[in-house]
Amino acid sequence: MLNRNDPIPLYEQLKSIIEDDIKNGKLRYNDQIPSERELCQQFNVSRITVRQAISLAEKEGLVQRLHGVGTFVAKPKIQQELTTINNFKSTLEKQGLLASTQYHDSKVISSDFQLSRLLHIDVMDKVLNLQLVGLGDDSPIVFYNSYFEYNIGMKIKESADLAIEKNIPFSTLDLYENVELAPTHVEQTFESVAANEHVSDILHVETGFPLLRITSIVFQDTLPLEYKESYYRGDKYRFFITRKW
């Protein structure tokens, strides 16, 4: 029930009730949620409050509005286990999504100071920049921006070309087994960032939209094979981990 004495605004309380119903299983994927009018009556609140609640629920990826039809419970977020290296296709398939991968861009650039340090190469050495978009059910979910030392990059690109030609979904991590490279580990940082113009275009979200940025360096022993910045849509993706005491 809504609590009018609570400092939490009514629309957030109403959003939490909808969220709980989804988590409880009272509302399931693809169920239609009650109409604005029904919610106004049931909770004795204004239409503005109901609209704000639904708009917030939509932002959080809980529901999806189909104009002229109604509002429906959205697919739950994609979950990826953190402690093992996962395959992009199988992670999405577990959530019932059809995965696919597209090129956004692929180009040879000169290494700047930062890339040189990250990839253990000289400044001005050739670097392959591979920009990929990972999609689930044809919606962009993740933008991968990878940098490789040129010779390594060309092998990876060849493997990527083949996967795209054959319509096999992948992330760069899935390609190493196809080339004569054997990564041993990956160092990653996780942070929450606001989408800039460039990435918001690619992921079909507004500037400022919350994204999970994962910065990775893939190593074969002490040799860095790849430096990658991945941007996941915050409303579509989450990671999970079990940590021991």
Place this chain on the structure above:
Amino acid sequence: MLNRNDPIPLYEQLKSIIEDDIKNGKLRYNDQIPSERELCQQFNVSRITVRQAISLAEKEGLVQRLHGVGTFVAKPKIQQELTTINNFKSTLEKQGLLASTQYHDSKVISSDFQLSRLLHIDVMDKVLNLQLVGLGDDSPIVFYNSYFEYNIGMKIKESADLAIEKNIPFSTLDLYENVELAPTHVEQTFESVAANEHVSDILHVETGFPLLRITSIVFQDTLPLEYKESYYRGDKYRFFITRKW
């Protein structure tokens, strides 16, 4: 150098140059960055572009503006290793920040359906809700919203009261060793969310600000001891992990 043919807006390119200078070590913590006028001249761009670049750099936590004084390189983000359970105080101290912990709220509530399932208790059973704020150098960095079965919660609260009285910074994970509970593992999910009104007030950010939300269940074998939602300021905190192949 700025590239006027690049689809990336000039202000983002300029922000990236400042970011690179910080990552390269050309600009260090507390260094003043060049004035707006100097940046306009150096890069031959308008003052609007320079202001947008600095504003973006500030949003990303790279620089800090002191009004009437200038713009300075900010402290780097707090990094926390993911694979081990870390102590709040030592994580912050490693980054040279003075940690502290405050109560935001503490109350006894009745369990709803969702909490009952998470904590393995009955609906309407008493639950202790402990809301804490973790600060670094007196700025709020994380909001912890924890739920405990009542008897467990009262023990934890007693330990929290004592820590606050003695001015010892902590997160709930640090308190278990003070009570006769021995957690074995914690299950966590990581996602990027926009700050709602409630949390934005607590963390001193605007609504919509990108936050890292970590949902945790702390277990002693199969018994859930605590359900917790933590909200970290995206500009202040990041997590890192090394994953093996």
